[in-house]
Amino acid sequence: MIFATLLLLAPVAIHASPLANAATACLSSASVPQIQSTDSSWSRTIKPFNLRLPYTPIAVAYPTTVPQVQAAVLCGAQLNLTVTPKSGGHSYASHGLGGEDGHLVIDMRQFKEVTVDKTTQIATVGVGARLGNVAQSLYSQGQRAFSHGTCPGVGVGGHVVGGGYGYSSRTKGLASDALVEAEIVLANGTFTTASATNNPELFWALRGAGSSFGVITRMKFQTFAAPTNNIVFSYGLNVNAQSMKNAFAVLQDYANSTAMPAEMNMRVFINRGSVSLMGVFYGTQSAFQTAISPVLSKIGNPGGQVQQKGWIDALTGYAYMSLSTPLDYDVHETFFSKSLMTERLDDTAMTAFWNYWYNTARANSRDWYLIVDLHGGQSSAITKLGQDYSSYAHRKALIKYEFYDRVNSGSYPSNGLSFLNGWVDTITNSMKSTQFGMYINYADPTLSTTQAQNSYWLGNYAKLANIKKEVDPANLFSNPQAVGRVQV
Numbered sequence: 165m166i167f168a169t170l171l172l173l174a175p176v177a178i179h180a181s182p183l184a185n186a187a188t189a190c191l192s193s194a195s196v197p198q199i200q201s202t203d204s205s206w207s208r209t210i211k212p213f214n215l216r217l218p219y220t221p222i223a224v225a226y227p228t229t230v231p232q233v234q235a236a237v238l239c240g241a242q243l244n245l246t247v248t249p250k251s252g253g254h255s256y257a258s259h260g261l262g263g264e265d266g267h268l269v270i271d272m273r274q275f276k277e278v279t280v281d282k283t284t285q286i287a288t289v290g291v292g293a294r295l296g297n298v299a300q301s302l303y304s305q306g307q308r309a310f311s312h313g314t315c316p317g318v319g320v321g322g323h324v325v326g327g328g329y330g331y332s333s334r335t336k337g338l339a340s341d342a343l344v345e346a347e348i349v350l351a352n353g354t355f356t357t358a359s360a361t362n363n364p365e366l367f368w369a370l371r372g373a374g375s376s377f378g379v380i381t382r383m384k385f386q387t388f389a390a391p392t393n394n395i396v397f398s399y400g401l402n403v404n405a406q407s408m409k410n411a412f413a414v415l416q417d418y419a420n421s422t423a424m425p426a427e428m429n430m431r432v433f434i435n436r437g438s439v440s441l442m443g444v445f446y447g448t449q450s451a452f453q454t455a456i457s458p459v460l461s462k463i464g465n466p467g468g469q470v471q472q473k474g475w476i477d478a479l480t481g482y483a484y485m486s487l488s489t490p491l492d493y494d495v496h497e498t499f500f501s502k503s504l505m506t507e508r509l510d511d512t513a514m515t516a517f518w519n520y521w522y523n524t525a526r527a528n529s530r531d532w533y534l535i536v537d538l539h540g541g542q543s544s545a546i547t548k549l550g551q552d553y554s555s556y557a558h559r560k561a562l563i564k565y566e567f568y569d570r571v572n573s574g575s576y577p578s579n580g581l582s583f584l585n586g587w588v589d590t591i592t593n594s595m596k597s598t599q600f601g602m603y604i605n606y607a608d609p610t611l612s613t614t615q616a617q618n619s620y621w622l623g624n625y626a627k628l629a630n631i632k633k634e635v636d637p638a639n640l641f642s643n644p645q646a647v648g649r650v651q652v
């Protein structure tokens with residue numbers, strides 16, 4: 165619906181068009197707070213985390229209450245607009261702005277309260293709360309926690325609906341695995357909840373593909389007691405292609421076996437200048453030594469650093485910044501990112517992958533990095549929940565790769581995409597019969613609608629599409645890679 169509208173509007177600026185005026189008037193008459201294009205905060209409100217992908221909404225609602233969210237959704241439906249919830253605005257593809265021009269954006273940043281029920285230890289968290297503030301608030305309310313990603317500025321809303329992987333996920337599961345209930349405004353404006361007992365199919369869909377089904381306002385999470393023994397480690401690895409290929413083979417075997425306990429969370433972090441094996445173990449120093457030694461001895465006993473930290477100190481360390489994040493948090497990067505979720509790589513793929521790193525990636529002077537997480541395996545809490553637990557489709561993936569290529573000033577080069585595409589190709593071209601998954605929280609906007617749907621949700625897509633037809637038949641909530649969007 166949005167494309168036809170845009171054609172009719174050209175060349176009038178979207179946010180100054182008659183339809184924008186109608187959206188603004190509808191929101192005003194329903195007393196929904198909004199940020200208007202004439203407001204001084206407009207540019208900052210619509211500035212994406214990824215500066216490479218700016219999009220202009222037709223209007224921005226800025227609600228503080230659930231009835232205001234309902235009214236904003238109904239305005240969108242009445243005017244035949246596409247409606248997009250935005251929480252922390254950190255989508256790699258700017259999906260919080262719709263991933264294209266012309267959406268009615270519902271900016272949820274004022275839904276940011278975090279409270280822990282002292283009896284059930286269930287936390288109620290507003291979707292606009294940012295991960296750093298959530299971690300601090302949970303800890304201050306009885307030293308509670310749930311597992312989530314590392315960047316303090318990421319919003320709970322977008323993070324959890326895509327899965328939500330963090331340093332403690334191999335031990336405790338994804339952020340969405342801790343979700344016990346979501347409060348949500350649906351396309352018809354109704355406010356309801358989704359949980360294991362109420363709207364269970366919708367609840368299944370929200371935990372992995374939730375951006376396509378409505379505007380979640382609050383989420384309830386089962387918390388755990390924040391671990392007191394956080395053994396944070398980092399080892400420098402040898403930097404040549406053959407030694408890295410050998411080390412990677414060792415790590416894949418380790419992740420796949422019971423030798424890697426659930427308490428161990430580990431990744432390889434690679435940038436132009438270094439390769440590190442890093443992570444966190446939840447337990448005692450001696451249990452850590454027992455768990456890590458089979459790996460270290462097989463990769464040449466590299467030198468490194470091992471520190472015992474508290475939960476908040478450990479989170480701050482991974483964040484490389486303060487966890488406290490203000491309402492008007494204003495951090496941005498200019499980048500292209502891709503992901504892959506793989507089972508065990510074969511020998512040919514490993515050779516091609518590490519040769520590309522050695523010969524091509526190291527010669528690229530941009531500020532790129534690659535994170536290779538040991539995501540699954542026999543003892544992983546994510547894997548153990550089983551494939552049907554939620555719409556997150558990657559529980560069988562042993563390894564998760566995040567490829568990230570950024571420029572520190574200026575614009576991203578127009579021929580830059582081939583760098584990461586080429587790196588991903590080293591794996592996919594070597595194992596052509598494998599259907600590889602990709603992680604929507606590292607959304608790749610260069611994927612077509614169909615490629616994205618198949619890669620993000622694999623075999624779960626057909627079921628998601630059916631649920632979408634039930635709860636949002638007119639595709640009110642959509643973006644170029646959403647469930648239900650038809651490839652043009």
Ligand SMILES: Cc1cc2nc3c(=O)[nH]c(=O)nc-3n(C[C@H](O)[C@H](O)[C@H](O)COP(=O)(O)OP(=O)(O)OC[C@H]3O[C@@H](n4cnc5c(N)ncnc54)[C@H](O)[C@@H]3O)c2cc1C
Pocket residue numbers: 213248249250251252253254255256258259260261272291312313314315317318319320321322323324325326327328329330374375376378379380381605606643
């Ligand atoms: C610096 C950085 C570090 C990151 N680290 C990690 C990490 O460690 N682990 C990890 O898993 N991911 C990580 N991510 C990715 C992050 O989890 C995703 O980009 C996530 O989608 C961001 O959520 P958001 O609310 O900030 O983004 P937004 O752009 O606001 O939203 C992202 C998507 O979710 C939808 N959405 C947002 N709010 C709602 C809502 N209330 N109801 C329904 N749908 C909603 C939006 O419409 C959009 O499609 C990182 C991202 C950045 C920028």
